[in-house]
Amino acid sequence: MNRLLMAALLCLGIALSAQANDAKPLAEDPAVEARLQVIAEEVRCLVCQNESLAASQADLANDLRREIRAQIRQGRTDAEIMDFLVSRYGDFVRYRPPFNVTTGLLWLGPFAALLAGLGGLILFLRRRRGVVAPTALTDDERRKAAALLDGTD
Amino acid sequence: MKRFLIPLGLFLVLAVFLGIGLNRDPREVPSPLIGKPAPAFSLPTLGAPGKTFGPQDMRGRVWVLNVWASWCVACREEHPVLVEFAKRGVVPIVGLDYKDQPAAAQGWLARLGNPYVLSVLDTDGRVGIDYGVYGVPETYVIDKAGIIRFKQIGPVTAEVLKTKMLPMIQELQR
Numbered sequence: 001m002n003r004l005l006m007a008a009l010l011c012l013g014i015a016l017s018a019q020a021n022d023a024k025p026l027a028e029d030p031a032v033e034a035r036l037q038v039i040a041e042e043v044r045c046l047v048c049q050n051e052s053l054a055a056s057q058a059d060l061a062n063d064l065r066r067e068i069r070a071q072i073r074q075g076r077t078d079a080e081i082m083d084f085l086v087s088r089y090g091d092f093v094r095y096r097p098p099f100n101v102t103t104g105l106l107w108l109g110p111f112a113a114l115l116a117g118l119g120g121l122i123l124f125l126r127r128r129r130g131v132v133a134p135t136a137l138t139d140d141e142r143r144k145a146a147a148l149l150d151g152t153d
Numbered sequence: 154m155k156r157f158l159i160p161l162g163l164f165l166v167l168a169v170f171l172g173i174g175l176n177r178d179p180r181e182v183p184s185p186l187i188g189k190p191a192p193a194f195s196l197p198t199l200g201a202p203g204k205t206f207g208p209q210d211m212r213g214r215v216w217v218l219n220v221w222a223s224w225c226v227a228c229r230e231e232h233p234v235l236v237e238f239a240k241r242g243v244v245p246i247v248g249l250d251y252k253d254q255p256a257a258a259q260g261w262l263a264r265l266g267n268p269y270v271l272s273v274l275d276t277d278g279r280v281g282i283d284y285g286v287y288g289v290p291e292t293y294v295i296d297k298a299g300i301i302r303f304k305q306i307g308p309v310t311a312e313v314l315k316t317k318m319l320p321m322i323q324e325l326q327r
Contacts, residue, residue, distance in 0.1 A: 046287035049179060059252070060287055063278045088285040090185040 032072050039068055039081055044093050052095065184285055184304040191218070191295045192283035196273035199250055200259055206247070206273050208299055215325045217246045217318075218293040219269070219309075220281065222253040223261035225289045231308035232265050238314060239268035244322055248272030251281050251289050294318060296325045 040054035047058035053065065064085070071081050082094070091097045099107050137145070186192075195207040208218075219235060221228045239246055248269035250258045255274060262272070275281050284293070287306075294303035303321050305313055
């Protein structure tokens with residue numbers, strides 16, 4: 001009986017925790033919140049670097065969300081707000097960094113590594129072909145093979 | 154034997170890169186503000202009601218802006234270095250008291266010493282955002298024309314002061 005009660009309580013707990021939601025938007029205007037969400041998903045929180053600005057509960061993240069909200073109300077475009085953030089915190093705040101001189105290696109590096117790998121593979125295969133040259137069968141071997149194939153050995 | 158040299162070499166290169174990566178502080182993000190004018194502000198001064206201060210007041214002088222707060226643990230570690238540095242009178246150090254209670258801040262300075270010519274109150278952290286502050290303490294070296302030349306993220310240590318900040322300050326003061 002006791003166990004059953006415990007199980008029931010546990011289920012209730014799970015059901016309730018499933019109700020738990022993301023942090024409630026602080027402002028009422030759903031349009032502003034929607035835009036804030038889109039921008040904040042793209043921006044890294046610098047205090048806890050593996051979290052987006054949308055997910056972070058750090059103090060600075062709260063401040064920045066408040067700032068972005070204010071700028072949205074002032075009628076700034078998303079690009080302007082992104083520029084505002086990048087000019088203060090650098091390209092590092094963007095989860096999708098722009099392609100420029102400093103990020104060139106970041107964007108092209110994987111492709112360069114892939115090309116180098118392919119080149120190495122081709123070189124390796126070419127060289128190996130030279131080492132084990134296909135040799136013709138001798139008459140004796142041919143006869144043996146034929147016998148094996150016929151199954152009359 | 155020779156066939157192992159190439160993988161071994163590749164491994165060593167990889168190990169060196171990963172080793173460098175491990176030893177770098179991911180919190181140290183290069184600031185885009187280096188070489189840009191210090192963002193303007195006008196904030197009330199700690200302990201002097203009615204008085205305001207802004208970077209424009211420092212035109213023609215090399216100065217240091219240090220972001221601190223009484224709640225900030227690393228600031229306490231940094232503080233003796235700044236107090237010592239201020240005694241030498243090389244440059245004026247201005248404090249930006251970031252998201253702090255004025256009373257707590259004043260108590261902190263009274264207890265630990267005050268290296269600042271003055272401190273301004275950034276109560277809501279708005280100026281902090283303009284300066285790209287994300288980890289207090291942060292320290293900026295600003296030149297005579299009001300351009301940010303150097304930024305230290307995290308505590309200024311005696312070593313940072315000696316090897317990075319002082320040579321730069323002396324260069325800028327010339």
